Amino acid sequence: MLFNSVVFLTIFLPIALIGWYLLKKLNTPLFAKLFLIGMSLWFYGYYNPSYLLVLTGSLVINYGFSMVLERIKGTGGRKMTLILGILANVGILFYFKYFNFFLDNCNYFFHQNLQLEKIALPLGISFFTFQQISFLADRYMGRAEHYSPVDYACFVTFFPQLIAGPIVLHSEFLPQLKESPKKPFDKEMFYDGAALFTLGFAKKVLLADNLALVVNSVFDVLGVIPYCLDIWTGWVTAVCFALQLYFDFSGYCDMARGIGWMFGFTLPENFSSPYKSASVKEMWRRWHMTLGRFLTTYIYIPLGGNRKGKVRACINLFVVFLVSGIWHGAAWTFVLWGAMNGLAVVWETVFPNFKFRSHALNVIKTQIFWILSLVTFRCNSITDAFLYYKYMFTRPMQNYFFRYADCLTLPETYIAEKAVRMLAPDKMWLFYWIVLAILLLISFLVIRGKEAKEWIRTYACKKSGAFVLAFLFVWSFLSLSQVSTFLYFNF
Amino acid sequence: MKKNSIRYFFSFIAFFLFLAAFLVWFFDPFYQYHAPFLGLKPVLYERETQMAGSIRNLSYDSCLVGSSVVENCDTDYLDTVLGIKTLKIVKGSGSAPDLMYYLNMAQQEKELSYVFYGLDLFSLMDTTEVTVVSEYSPKYLFTDTILDDFTYLFNKDILFKKIPLNILYSLQGKYCDGKAYNWAEGKTFSAKQAMKAYAGPGEMQEPVDFSEDKPVILENIRSIEEMVKAHPGTKYIFFLPPYSLLNWDEIVRAGEKDKYLFALEQVFAALLPYENVEIYSFQMDRDIICDLNFYMDKVHFSTQINQYMLQCMLEKSIEYRVTRENTDVFLQLFSETCDYIVKEGIYQYYD
Numbered sequence: 001m002l003f004n005s006v007v008f009l010t011i012f013l014p015i016a017l018i019g020w021y022l023l024k025k026l027n028t029p030l031f032a033k034l035f036l037i038g039m040s041l042w043f044y045g046y047y048n049p050s051y052l053l054v055l056t057g058s059l060v061i062n063y064g065f066s067m068v069l070e071r072i073k074g075t076g077g078r079k080m081t082l083i084l085g086i087l088a089n090v091g092i093l094f095y096f097k098y099f100n101f102f103l104d105n106c107n108y109f110f111h112q113n114l115q116l117e118k119i120a121l122p123l124g125i126s127f128f129t130f131q132q133i134s135f136l137a138d139r140y141m142g143r144a145e146h147y148s149p150v151d152y153a154c155f156v157t158f159f160p161q162l163i164a165g166p167i168v169l170h171s172e173f174l175p176q177l178k179e180s181p182k183k184p185f186d187k188e189m190f191y192d193g194a195a196l197f198t199l200g201f202a203k204k205v206l207l208a209d210n211l212a213l214v215v216n217s218v219f220d221v222l223g224v225i226p227y228c229l230d231i232w233t234g235w236v237t238a239v240c241f242a243l244q245l246y247f248d249f250s251g252y253c254d255m256a257r258g259i260g261w262m263f264g265f266t267l268p269e270n271f272s273s274p275y276k277s278a279s280v281k282e283m284w285r286r287w288h289m290t291l292g293r294f295l296t297t298y299i300y301i302p303l304g305g306n307r308k309g310k311v312r313a314c315i316n317l318f319v320v321f322l323v324s325g326i327w328h329g330a331a332w333t334f335v336l337w338g339a340m341n342g343l344a345v346v347w348e349t350v351f352p353n354f355k356f357r358s359h360a361l362n363v364i365k366t367q368i369f370w371i372l373s374l375v376t377f378r379c380n381s382i383t384d385a386f387l388y389y390k391y392m393f394t395r396p397m398q399n400y401f402f403r404y405a406d407c408l409t410l411p412e413t414y415i416a417e418k419a420v421r422m423l424a425p426d427k428m429w430l431f432y433w434i435v436l437a438i439l440l441l442i443s444f445l446v447i448r449g450k451e452a453k454e455w456i457r458t459y460a461c462k463k464s465g466a467f468v469l470a471f472l473f474v475w476s477f478l479s480l481s482q483v484s485t486f487l488y489f490n491f
Numbered sequence: 492m493k494k495n496s497i498r499y500f501f502s503f504i505a506f507f508l509f510l511a512a513f514l515v516w517f518f519d520p521f522y523q524y525h526a527p528f529l530g531l532k533p534v535l536y537e538r539e540t541q542m543a544g545s546i547r548n549l550s551y552d553s554c555l556v557g558s559s560v561v562e563n564c565d566t567d568y569l570d571t572v573l574g575i576k577t578l579k580i581v582k583g584s585g586s587a588p589d590l591m592y593y594l595n596m597a598q599q600e601k602e603l604s605y606v607f608y609g610l611d612l613f614s615l616m617d618t619t620e621v622t623v624v625s626e627y628s629p630k631y632l633f634t635d636t637i638l639d640d641f642t643y644l645f646n647k648d649i650l651f652k653k654i655p656l657n658i659l660y661s662l663q664g665k666y667c668d669g670k671a672y673n674w675a676e677g678k679t680f681s682a683k684q685a686m687k688a689y690a691g692p693g694e695m696q697e698p699v700d701f702s703e704d705k706p707v708i709l710e711n712i713r714s715i716e717e718m719v720k721a722h723p724g725t726k727y728i729f730f731l732p733p734y735s736l737l738n739w740d741e742i743v744r745a746g747e748k749d750k751y752l753f754a755l756e757q758v759f760a761a762l763l764p765y766e767n768v769e770i771y772s773f774q775m776d777r778d779i780i781c782d783l784n785f786y787m788d789k790v791h792f793s794t795q796i797n798q799y800m801l802q803c804m805l806e807k808s809i810e811y812r813v814t815r816e817n818t819d820v821f822l823q824l825f826s827e828t829c830d831y832i833v834k835e836g837i838y839q840y841y842d
Contacts, residue, residue, distance in 0.1 A: 006641065191497045411651035418656070466496045470503030478511060478647040 001046035003197075003255045004205055006480050012043065013259070016159075020263060021185055029181035033150050036263075040157035044123065051122040054096065058125075059156050061088055062132040063149060069139045070146040082140040086133055093129045096121055101330035124163035126327055128156055130294050135170050137298055144170050151177055160259040164252050166270040167290040176265050183264055193261025195460040198473045199452045200254025205476040207443055208247035210410060214436065215241045215378070217407040222384045233400045234392025236436070241378050242371045243443045246275065249288070254452050268293075275447045278362035279355070280344040283370060291327070295320045314349055318342040328377070333385060337377045344369060405432030408439075411479075512644040520653035521632065522548045523643060531661040535671035538562075538581050542623075543632045546597045551578035554597055557609025558585025559674070560732045560790060564607075564797040567669030572805050575604050579671045582623065585614040587711040591718065592621045598718070603725045607804070608715075610729045612754045612774075615711040616704050673794075680793040681784055682840065688788035689737040692837050696746035701753070708754050716761045719768055726767055728804055729758075730811075733773040733780050733796065738789040740837045743829045755825060759818045770813040771804050772821050775828040781836050 001008050016039045023032035045052040065085035072078050094102075096119055103114045135155075138144035147155070147170070155173050156162075218237040221228055253270040260267040274286035284292050300320045306313035318339075325338015347354075356362050375392070379385040406428075409417060413435050420431045450458065459465035516524055520534075522544030527533055533549050535541050553575040555566050566577035580597060582589040590608075597603065624633050631640040643649060660666050666673065719727050742751060762768045773796075779785060785792045803811050813821050 006645075010641075187497060191500065194497075194500065411647045414652045415655045418659075461496050463496070463499050466499035467503050470500050470507060473504055474507035474511065475647075477508075478645055478650065481642055481646040481648055 001043045003252065003259070004201060004476070004480060006477075007046075008043075009477065009480075012039070015039070017262060024181055030150065032181070033154050033177070037150070037153045037157055040159040040162060043159040044157065044162055047123075048120065050120075054092070054122040054125065055128065055157065055162075058089070058092055058128060058132065059153060061085075061092075062136060062156075063152050065136055066139050066146050066152070069136070078140055082136055085136040089129050089133050089136075093125060095119070096125055098326075098330045124165075127165045127167055128162060130291075130327075131167050131169075132156060134167070134294055134298055138170065147174055158260075158265070160256040160263075161267055164249070164256070165288075165290055166253055166256065166268050167294050168267055172268055173265065180264055186264060189261050189264060192456055192460065193258045193263075195258070195456045195465075195469050196261060196452055197255050197258030198469045198476075199455065200251040200256075200258060201476045202472040203247040203251030203254065203446070205251075205479045206472075207439075207446065208244050208251055209479070210408075210439055211240045211244035211247070211443070213407045213410075215244050219378050219380075222388060223380060228400050229388060229391035230395040230398045230400050231392060232397045234388060234395075238371050238375050238388075238392065239440070242275075242367075242374050243440070243447070245374065245377075246271075246447070247443070273447070273451055275367060276363065277366050278359055279348055279366055280341060280369060281348050283366055284341070284345065291324065295324055299323055310349070314346045317345050317349065321345060331380075332382050333376050333379055336382060336385070337373055340373045340376065344373075405429065405436070408432050408435050410435065508645065511650060514654065515644045515646070515649050518654040518657060519544075520649060520657040521643065523631070523640060524548065524637070526550060527657075527661065531658065532664070532667040533671075534657045534660040534666045535579065536656075536660065536666040538583070538672055539623075540629075540632060542580065542582075542593060543596065545578060546580065546593060547600060547635070549578060551576045551597075552601060553577045553603055553605035553607075554580050554594065555607045555609075556580045556590050556594055557607075557732070558611050558614065559583055560585075560611075560734075560792065561607075561609035561797070562672040563675045563794045564801055565669040565673075565794070566671070568798065568801055569605075569607070569805070570669070573605065577605070577607075577669075581672055584617075585609065585611040586617060586622060587614045587715065588619055588621045589623045590614075591711075591714050592623060594718065598722060598725075603722070605726045605728065607801075608727060608729045609732050610758065611732065612751050612758075615708050615754050615758075616750070617707070619707055619710045619714075675794045678787050678791075680787045682782075682786075685735060685737060685783040685786035685788055686840060689741070691841060692740055692833070693744050695744050695833070698749050699746040701747070701750040704750060705753070708757060712754075712757050712761045716765075719762060719765050723767055726769070727762075727765075728769045728771070729762060730771040730800060730804060731755075731774040732790075732800070733776055733792065734790045735783060735786045735792070736781050736832045736836050737783070737786075739780070739829055739832045741789065743833045748826070748829050752822065752825060756818075756822060759813060759821070763813065763815045763818065769804075769807070771800070771808070771811040772813050773800055773803075773811055775821075775824045776811070777828060777831070777836070780828075781832070781839070783840065 001012060003009075016036075019035050019039070020032055023035050026032070041052055041055075044055055062085065065081055065088070068081045069078055072081060099119060100116045103116055106112050107114055135144060139146070151174055154177055155168075155170055158168070158173065161168050215237060218228055218233060219241070250271040257267045257269070268290050270289050272286040272289065274283055277283040277286055300316050303316040303319060304312055305316060319342075321338045321342030322335065323338070324341070325334045325336070328334045328337070356365065372389075375388050376382070376385040379388055417428075417431060420427060449455070460469060517528065519525060519527070521540050522533065524544075526549050533545065535545055553569070553573075555561055555564055555569070555577050556579075559581065562579065562581050564579075566579060569575060569577050578597070580590065580593045582593065594606065624630075629642060631643050637644075664670075742748060759770065762770060773779065779792070779796060779799075785796055787793075
């Protein structure tokens, strides 16, 4: 189920909230927790119930490993259990996400003719797999207790974070779950949650989905119609994609955290104004923070972190970014994207003073690098990515963009567009340019403005703030006639 | 303070949602609830979404039914001459089961005086299934209740596109009354344009075995006959529109002439016995079908032809009217004209 869908907003969420708070009033929290698990499974299996087998299978296997870790006391046995647990998780992830990629590469590099399997990628498998690997690692290190099966299932399946994160640690969620029966309904937290949800909803529906119209109209035809690119089109589209990705994913995370608050849970932040970063390192401290935290804690540090000298630290960093790249998708484009970011971070580590004196210039430099790296992220193949780079740097402006500009036919501007078409049909290009400029301007203002939680703290308690939030909610809600999916569901 | 904010937040949401739903209900561009208020004229320009609502809620006592080739008929002419109020009921490709679905809907709503039915022979051959009420169409279009209209009442496209467009067209008089669904504006009708739609005469194929198509054809004709029988007070005027020689050349060369002849024969046999039926056949008028300047592709002709057909039908033109006595003449004409087209007619456009 999507957060930005009519069924979620009008049926699922009200039932889930009412059921949760009513059942919490019972003497035993068990029913409220079972209800929450049931709702989460409904949420997850809404489009494809067969995905539930993967989710529940993964959950049962990991709980089994936790149980074994509880019983075994010897270090060797515990280590072996952890290794088996990690292998089981990585194996499931490998099969569903990377098996065909692996076969494809075997066929290519070793001239084989292995048949690709028809494997549907279960939603959010990367998220709940990483979440459970972190739990097993913490169990091994004695940082996590063996929770009850109901508590554990609540933790893994909690629907706001299930499909696209944030990657929540057991230590962040389960203590709150334990405390939750004692906590009364917190109106202020509920309202803040509704406000945060609304801001995320608006980011996704009003900004990301409209930017996607431009992005898709160029990237989706890239392999087919390469002549659609020139310097102008290439740069504008790449900027639009960087903005789309941010609003899409951070919008989702705001919605997830907002729903968490509405249920009385605080989920970790995933974004902290990443486009204000002045270095690639800083960018990754602000972008998809819970993934960065996972990779640092469970890969970078176990590899030795920076404790074994600068060269080893650089290698470790590069490895972490390669893993991050392949985590995002089973394609060489993601590996290359990870490698580009890894190299940039290694460069900044080796040459920490190689930067501008001006903070603003460093921000611009960092964002240009980020936008360029995202071209590889978005392209369907490395060949397409190189083609894109080639044209965005070398092909003189031929205004291809205006051929695609009619993709920006938005309901909000429809009447103005009709009027221009009737009164000055030769000025349509100007009209589309203005629409795009307004969309980009709003996007930049949102990026440069206050963070969502700050905005809520400052304005949501005012009548005018409530008015703005309600207006954004209804505007976004009315936009659901065309439902879109989130980019990060596939990761 | 926050306690009040929650109240404001949900109150504002309720207000905005109510406002959105009220505006959609009031202007109702798909005519799901009522005919237009404030003296606005009904505007019909999107048959997929407006058809069901217009049948249920607009004022009319007669219908013009058919595929896209009847959309350019100016029904004001019929209304003026016969003193009726005609609603166009159109389905792209003119699928007989779909048109019957709409027509039955209309006949449940009103006692119709006249039904002008543009009968496309090919529309009898495809299927006996109704396709308009499919999983791709919003279900609310076909139900009377407001309870399933959620996606209509709370829809940005309806608010920002359809409502303003309806008001604009209504004020301009565009797509109103007899001009409903008219698509002729901006189209080029010429031999050059029409021939772009045809790859040229191909090899002549052996006659196809259409025994599997016969039950479909007969079932579709039977359902039309049932309707005619069930409404003796309604005058049914069936007319066979004149498709160009390009279309007939393609059909005959594909070996399908006998199939069309069979369908034509069955239509005549089933419908002509009824007192409340008249049939007019324009499909083999060589002056029309062999002059590609009337066409923009293989089948779509200019409004001039639409108007001519309406005139002929109202004048009960003997030249085009099929009766029980002259059925054989029309069947023979069909056969001869098909042969003429493939042997001679088509080559006036190909050296």
